[in-house]
Amino acid sequence: MSVLPRTPPRVARRGRAVPVGGVLLFAVGGTAATIAVVWWVAAHTGSAWSPGGDLAVYRDAAQAVRAGGSPYQVDRDGYGFVYPPFAALVLTPLAVVGPLAGYAIWTVLSTLAVPAVVWLLVDHLTPAGDHRRPTLLAVGTLAALPLSPIAGTLLLGNVNIVLLALVLVDLLRVRGPQQGILLGVAAGIKLTPLVFVVHLLLTGRIRAGVTALASFVGTVGVGALVLPADSVTFWAGVLDSSRTRPPGEEAYGGSIRGAVLHLLPEAAHGVWLPVSVLAAAAGLAVAVWASRRHEELTAILACAVTGLLVSPVTWYAHWVWSVPVLALLVARTWRRPAHRRWPAGLLWLVFALPLPWWVGYVLGWAPLTEPAWMMPVDLLYTVTAVALLVLAAVWLRRTAPAARGCPR
Structure with a gap:
């Protein structure tokens, strides 16, 4: 369709x-x-x-x-x-x-x-x-x-x-027994795509999910075989998010953890984890809902946005998922009158926001230091992620299911 x-x-x-x-x-x-x-x-x-x-x-x-x-x-x-x-x-x-x-x-x-x-x-x-x-x-x-x-x-x-x-x-x-291989390889390079393995398993695509896990485990095995000592070093500290950034930059990032560290630094460690767990459950529920409605791209993006929210570290550059989000939003508003297509334009501006600062920085005109603009942008990205999941849920509730076999 x-x-x-x-x-x-x-x-x-x-x-x-x-x-x-x-x-x-x-x-x-x-x-x-x-x-x-x-x-x-x-x-x-x-x-x-x-x-x-x-x-x-x-x-x-x-x-x-x-x-x-x-x-x-x-x-x-x-x-x-x-x-x-x-x-x-x-x-x-x-x-x-x-x-x-x-x-x-x-x-x-x-x-x-x-x-x-x-x-x-x-x-x-x-x-x-x-x-x-x-x-x-x-x-x-x-x-x-x-x-x-x-x-x-x-x-x-x-x-x-x-x-x-x-x-x-x-x-x-990719369809058939090969689905999941590239996903597993991507997760072997950077762990964040593992959230899509969870999505595959929750939506009943067990073979694809198992294939992705097997592919990922294969990358772990290759790493352990060639670099055994380094594999121990990495996997022993895999939950240590502090190693992803220099000291003093803990509050950077567009995830829930980054927002809590920025807004509630004293209570951060007791707040961000339970809030992230709740966000993960809600976001994956929206993704499963969309998949069952045969809205596959909506499901993939709900899963991606959920991963960006709950990851311990989400830099602005991780939001490359803004491209498919914008593409889907444009497609959803295509039939509307021109004056009602503003959501896509507004979202484009949100994700293009730091670009003027970069230009000013390169030319020596930047009036603000990096921390002065980066933290507000990170918070804006966190709010945008929450808003996208809410809007996806509202859209799914208000529209009729897509025809079976015609995923969007």
Whole structure:
């Protein structure tokens, strides 16, 4: 079933043909421009957290592995390697090339993953053969690139966009016994996708859930086989969230824990965990509800937002899930009059909010320090996550179930 309205055959025949090649070239041009901007920013700033900061940590960890050392002894301005040992093995090619070449290759890979994600969403939300697909791909890509989670991930050199693509391919495109493999691999690189394994099991997709778990366990096994001592170090401290950030930055992050640490620092440890448990139960209930209504993308996004809320650490760059959230919201409001499509525009502004500060920072015009704007933005993201889950529940309650076999 299509979410975006179908164009009547008569209109499609009489309308002007969409210049597919030109539209795709436009999307590729925007992507290339983004790569150029990221490289320019990297060359003109010296911030420890912005130009390739995360990628530098990955590269240091990969070099440590190649040299026979531990990736968990890496320290770059207080930031260390916090991913499973399997991730360190996957990232070892970064140690072979120089820092500039590594940053260039990684930026190109991550940037090209953006139109790949947009295409997955366009393919899921529109009927096959819809002549607007190339236009939607171009517009969606150009709308996604300026979002702070996307731009921030590209600037930092983080792995978020690549993981987003792996999870969406697995949950939206893969069917049969192979479903779950990519999800397990993604979780082996970064633990946060494990929330989707819980979702698969709760919605009765036992085979896919077990496959994902087996794939994840396989990555753990590979890490333990190749890096046994480092595996013990990582898994023994897996619940220690303090290692994910330098001292003094505990209150950063858009999760419930980050919000509580910011607003109630004295009572944080007795509040954030029970509140997070309740949020996890409520969010997963919405995801299961959506799945049973055959609204698969809604279910996936409810699960993703729940994971962002309850994770001990959720940086703004983790909100790359804003791209499919916006795509679904646009699809839901497509039939409305133009003046009633403002929710998608407002949400786009929320996720693009820090971008003006970045521009000012790069040009030396920023009037605010990073902490002065980062904590309010983190709180805004926490409130947005709660609001999205509430709105999803309201929408599910007010609409008729989708037809079986036609997930949205």
